[in-house]
Amino acid sequence: MEWRGNATVDSQDSDPDRYHAVTELRLPGIIATVRGRHGTWSGTAGVADTRAGRKRQAQERFRIGSITKTFTATVVLQLVAEGELSLDDTVETWLPGLLRGDGYDGRLITIKQLLNMTSGLFNYALDKEMLRRFYTPAFLKHRFDAYRCPSPPTRSPRPTT
Numbered sequence: 001m002e003w004r005g006n007a008t009v010d011s012q013d014s015d016p017d018r019y020h021a022v023t024e025l026r027l028p029g030i031i032a033t034v035r036g037r038h039g040t041w042s043g044t045a046g047v048a049d050t051r052a053g054r055k056r057q058a059q060e061r062f063r064i065g066s067i068t069k070t071f072t073a074t075v076v077l078q079l080v081a082e083g084e085l086s087l088d089d090t091v092e093t094w095l096p097g098l099l100r101g102d103g104y105d106g107r108l109i110t111i112k113q114l115l116n117m118t119s120g121l122f123n124y125a126l127d128k129e130m131l132r133r134f135y136t137p138a139f140l141k142h143r144f145d146a147y148r149c150p151s152p153p154t155r156s157p158r159p160t161t
Contacts, residue, residue: 087112
């Protein structure tokens, strides 16, 4: 399998799934990127800007949502298996100074707690401002903004077994 290069899909595309996504489902455009040890492949369909008709481009930035947790956990567990880090290592060990202040202490939060979501870190998905910005019509206006959690922790880290 050759992964090098890009694939661009337009409205004349013969792939029924991609054509369906940008026509019948009325998605303005889609983009996918696959990176592996043999290189990178990117594919696009539809437009990035519905007013100007600018097509999607492989180098565009995009969010991949909740699946990042699965990808991150997989890589972390691979590093644990290789002996590069331990589930008992703290955030402070690997990211010194990142979690200090506003009730957070990276010296008390372990990688294991991060992976099983018992660290006590604020769940940004419950932030009212974030919900307004990303789960209402305001989302389209702010969809490329970065998000920074403004809230202090809601609870202390829970011990794991």
